[in-house]
Amino acid sequence: xxxxxxxxxxxxxxxxxxxxxxxxxxxxxxxxxxxxxxxxxxxxxxxxxxxxxxxxxxxx
Numbered sequence: 557x558x559x560x561x562x563x564x565x566x567x568x569x570x571x572x573x574x575x576x577x578x579x580x581x582x583x584x585x586x587x588x589x590x591x592x593x594x595x596x597x598x599x600x601x602x603x604x605x606x607x608x609x610x611x612x613x614x615x616x
Contacts, residue, residue: 562592566607577615587611
């Protein structure tokens with residue numbers, strides 16, 4: 557899957573979670589872009605898990 561499509565898919569899936577954490581759009585966008593770039597060979601589920609982990613850390 558193309559990086560842009562992966563980014564859009566992850567962003568959509570994380571939408572409610574990010575609002576619940578109170579993270580701003582720029583922070584979420586940066587985290588998701590970094591996860592997609594750092595994990596090119598991992599599955600969407602692995603990238604999603606990593607993005608969630610990073611968001612939890614950022615919101616703490």
